[in-house]
Each structure stands twice: as structure tokens, then as C-alpha cells.
Amino acid sequence: MAQTQEMKPLTASPSEALVGEARIPGDKSMSHRALLLSALAIGEAGIDGLLEGEDVLRTAAALRACGVAIERADSGRWQVEGRGVGGLSEPEQVLDLGNSGTGVRLLMGVLACQPIRIFLTGDASLNRRPMRRVSDPLSRMGVTFALRGEQFLPGLMEGPERLLPITYEMPVASAQVKSAVLLAGLAAPGSTGVIETQPTRDHSERLLAHLGAKVVADAGDGSQEVRIEGEQELTAKDLTVMADPSSAAFPAVAAALLPGSAVTMKGVSTNPLRCGLYHCLEEMGAEVVLTNEREQSGEPVADLSIAGGRLHGIEVPANRAPSMIDEYPILAVAAAAAEGRSIMRGLGELRVKESDRLQAVADGLEANGVAVAIDGDDLIVDGCGGRVPGGGRAATHMDHRIAMSFLVMGLAAERPVTVDDASFIDTSFPGFAELMRTLGAKLS
Ligand code: S3P
Secondary structure (H helix, E strand, O other): OOOOOOOOOEEEEOOOOOEEEEOOOEOHHHHHHHHHHHHHOEOEEEEEOOOOOHHHHHHHHHHHHOOOOEEEOOOOOEEEEOOOOOOOOOOOOOEEOOOOHHHHHHHHHHHOOOOOEEEEEOOOOHHHOOOHHHHHHHHHOOOEEEEEOOOEEEEEEEOOOOOOOOEEEOOOOOHHHHHHHHHHHOOOOOEEEEEEOOOOOOHHHHHHHHOOOOEEEEEOOOOEEEEEEOOOOOEOOOEEOOEOHHHHHHHHHHHHHOOOOEEEEEEEEOOHHHOHHHHHHHHHOOEEEEEEEEEEOOEEEEEEEEEOOOOEOOEEOHHHHHHHHHHHHHHHHHHHHOEOEEEEOOOHHHHHOOOOHHHHHHHHHHHOOOEEEEEOOEEEEEOOOOOEEEOOEEOOOOOHHHHHHHHHHHHOEEEOEEEOOOHHHHHOOOOHHHHHHHHOOEEO
């Protein structure tokens, strides 16, 4: 894949038990939403715990280019001056969302709310990802798009004078699509609905409700409909972003694989629509303990402790995929070191992430001596029942989660594992290598 910045290889060497407390950065999904919804609200909001990773910084920069005042105080608190729904102004430059699919797709929903023209682009990875899933429903609401090849960035969009409310049945299980439609629905008259057959993460709905919007979810027969009332304003509130369970997944799996480990992570999201990996780890035999369960800015959080042990293979049903869609690469690493076969079903969506994650995972496992197969949309991993052979190189394809997954594998391998480029880790987990080292991981 074309890549412009310099590649930074990183090697993980076989390590012993990981022990200690890991400070996990803010949740990426929630950080994007905290900035975007605070920009749409009336009043000023302070945001604590915001993920200061590349992806989220791009969203902040894009909002600033649309006239939103956003400042970071020395204390680490971010201050956003809301402009109200429809209050963004036309940017004078192209908005470049870098590597971030969530940033650009949610932003499209927000930008639909006012009649302005916006040029959008991303890096080589983002510019290969499908955008029709968002432009299709937004076009039905009256937004005009000109996308490269009808489906990719770079592209141009223009919101209409008046949006139309729609009820949209999602063809893919995607919280990004759901969120884009709901955010645009804020500016449409009447109510806008999204029907999903598999429930996806509900951070947008929770935060919209937390800021005073009327948003309801109705469970039907095998599906649910989420509706938002349009032409309403949000009230800015101070927010605290929870720790990201998708980032916590890397030290968690490392601890689960290295006997004698005990790692604690505070304030991690326990949103049920994000916790699939932790259920899998428990089923595989890891010890996962939640304490101090509480609510924070409309989201459930807890302190999470995980202890190492011997894992065994499991079968993961397709309907668990939305609750752990970003965690399959690291689950595959856990499966590689477990005893017996693991089958992960229904992973078609992994092909359109920051990389084709299904292929990248299979290639990386194979390069490190693990027996793996892709069967349609299923991934089959034959576990080594202990340390994986390792000794190989994994190609990361500009994908932060592929990089972190194979570094974790190197810790639990017989020989070091090198990833060809660790630079994209900063999109979601700045300080990953340092944090893992403080727990006892050998990364160089
Ligand atoms: C996200 C939704 C998921 C996930 C992404 C974050 C979100 O994407 O992979 O990392 O914040 O809404 P899809 O909605 O496309 O599955």
C-alpha cells in the first residue's frame, strides 16, 4: 500500500510475566464524539481524558477549520465552544482526516447539517476505504456528494438548505453509519431513524441523550430502530472520556498469555457493545475481574484486572462481531497461543478497516509459524498450546491494531517478532511501547 511517511520497525522479544497498573488512553470512539457533539452543542464544554492520538487530533483540526474554537489547557483538559446545530462555517482548506474512518464518517453527518461545501481527504489507507455506506443515506437526506470513483475519498460534499428526515435500514452493521445518519438527523425536521439488525456500539445515542437530545431505541423482532428528533439543540456539558477497551485489549491479552501476569487498568469502558473480547478471554480461561463499576458521562466504566493463565481455543459466533470488531487481530494472537483450534465467524467487515485485517492477520500468523486459514468470512487458528514459534516479520499496512497485535505476539513467542511499521500506533495508542515496557514487556 502506498505510504508517504517513513516506516518505523519495532521488535518484541519473548518476555516474562507482565505486572502493574497500566494507564490506558481515552476511548477513541468517545473522543471523536465528545469533540463533535460539543461543537454542535450550545455552550462551552471541558473534556477530560480525551485521546490525544493522531485520529482524534485530526477531528479537532477539522472542526477548528470549520470555525469551532477548541483549546487544550496545560492541565490536559480540552475546551470546546459549541456553535449550535448547523453553526459550522465553510472551511477554506481541504479537511484531511488522516487515517481515521470514524473521524471522517461522523464528520460527514455533522457537516450535512449546514449548506456548506467541504473537500475531504485522508491518507492512503483511508482513501481506499468505502464511503458509499455513509454517502448513500446522507444523499437520501439531500446531501450532494462527488466521490472519487463514486465511492472513495478524496471527495466533495455539500449539505442542502433543508435536510430531509429518513428511516434507514443499514445494510452493514456499522456504528459509524448509524452515527452519521443520527447526527445529520439533528438538523432535519421530524424524526430520523436507523434500523440495525445487529446492535452496534451506542456511544452516539448515549452522548446525544446525555446532552439532552430526544433519542430512543426500540427493539423489534430481530432488529432495533434508533430514532432521533430533529431541529433540537444540545446543551454543552463537561465530559470525561473513559479508557478505551480496544486499547486495553493489548496489555490484557499480553497478560492473559504470560503466566504469572497481573495487570490492572482503571476506568475502562464496560459498555456491553464493546466488551466481546473480554467475554472471549474468559471463555478461553483467562481471569478477568471488574471492580469499582460506575457511570461516567453516560457510559458504564470499571477497573479491570487480568491475570495470566493457560488459554484454550473457542468458537466465536458471528453475532458477537459488532461488540469486538476491532479486537479480532488481538484475539487471533490469543488464539495462536491457546490450546486447540479457534474459529471466529462472520468477519467480512474486517476487510474494510484500516487494512484488510483478515488477510493481514492470517499473513502475520503464518509468517510466525502459526497454522491459520481463512474460510469465506471465517478465520480458523490452530493454537500452539503455549509460546508461538515467532521469528517472523509482520506487515502492518498502515494499521495500528495490526502493529500492536503482532508486538503482543512477540512477547509470547519463542523468538522475537518484528513489525515493519509501528508509527501508526500513535493514531489510537500514543505511548504504547513505553507503557508496555513499564509492565515488563521487551520492545526495542
Ligand atoms: C467505530 C465503529 C467501528 C470501529 C471503529 C470505531 C465508531 O467501525 O471499527 O474503530 O467509533 O463508531 P464500523 O462502525 O464501521 O464497524
